[in-house]
Amino acid sequence: MGDRDLCIGVIGGLGPEAAVDFFAKLVKATPAASDQEHLRILIDNNPKVPNRNDAIAGRGPSPAPQLAEAARGLARAGADFVVMACNTAHAFEREIRAACPIPFVSMIEETADEVARRFSGAGSIGVLAAAGCIDARLYHRAFETRGLACLTPEGDRRAAFMDLIYRIKGGDTGPAIRSGMAAIGEALIADGAGAIVAGCTEVPLVLAPDALPCPLLDATEVLARRAVAYARGEIPLPTEARPAA
């Protein structure tokens, strides 16, 4: 089976620590007793891509052309399908899919599917997501089609969340950041969330799986596990991830 494994293309750098985390989770999710049983993974870690949140808020240039070019480059280099280690950047998924000759597997869709499988009876689902991800309604729409209610940080909490995210991107993953992130998760639980999704790839860098008094689902890990299963042929690539004919 090893020789027929698919090659995973990763759009990374959004930010780079999150790409390291995703790469580590891909490797960890791969059952392998030797190097050769592991998967080929191509990573374009391009942190120079314009800020996604600023673009969605209309305050900066769109990262879509560079994200689309990254996907094309990964396809040229031999990737069989592409994933992106950033939730918010999925606001530009249409442009990426349009430019990319290979399937694009969505972190948002995979995570929403996993939430529907595991937490459909849990009431509202809190999503620790960045401002751009919330404004683009990425999780709201994915949850709505699955009959799930979505709670996200709003107002002061959203501002506090973004402040934490930029501190993490600046290299601070210390105790104050960790407790600050946990507090925002706990506020969503107080508002009625029965489970929390780490819906921003910086969140798992500061929030351990057991950091909250309810289930915490890490979108980075969900995508890693699913990408490995697709690459190993354990599950077929989703139809909508195939390129348009």
Place this chain on the structure above:
Amino acid sequence: MGDRDLCIGVIGGLGPEAAVDFFAKLVKATPAASDQEHLRILIDNNPKVPNRNDAIAGRGPSPAPQLAEAARGLARAGADFVVMACNTAHAFEREIRAACPIPFVSMIEETADEVARRFSGAGSIGVLAAAGCIDARLYHRAFETRGLACLTPEGDRRAAFMDLIYRIKGGDTGPAIRSGMAAIGEALIADGAGAIVAGCTEVPLVLAPDALPCPLLDATEVLARRAVAYARGEIPLPTEARPAA
């Protein structure tokens, strides 16, 4: 300065956990307050490449064609120079350089330079290296040109080292592996080593910087720091790393 940063190409997957470790060390070595100040890094994590130690021992096919193709692919994808997150695979450096239109920065040379800078008065230098790396005399030759004496695990210790390496590649980084690796380092110290080089990219996965009663230099970290300095234009790429005219 950020827009003139060079793009680092990484030949990885030898093994994949070591590539994750190298990627993490590249990101950590980059002074950056935002995503955009980080470096573009292209990674070809191809663990399907044939076993390097078996090839050097004449027991298996050469990985050189695939390593050379990885370097060419990284150049095509936009890398400005190439590094390889595996000491032993540097036995195939000549074939990689011959095939690659961009500079190749050697982990062995960079580490030997760092040893010469920091430990020239330390007497013999122990190198925790794999069988293929030792048989190919990679560190022996690099140290010899710098007037440094090289000690490596031999006989039963070399067999024990290789057993640990394959266990690490199989996913075991537990206490027994950690103490086993420390014991081999301590044996080199008992033989007269004044400093130890973690000269196999699996070693830092199980040996913390303070695990031995003498300085421990991690070749993975040396290469990461130097690659970042080259990419940021802080130091010029070494002459011998430039492609042949």
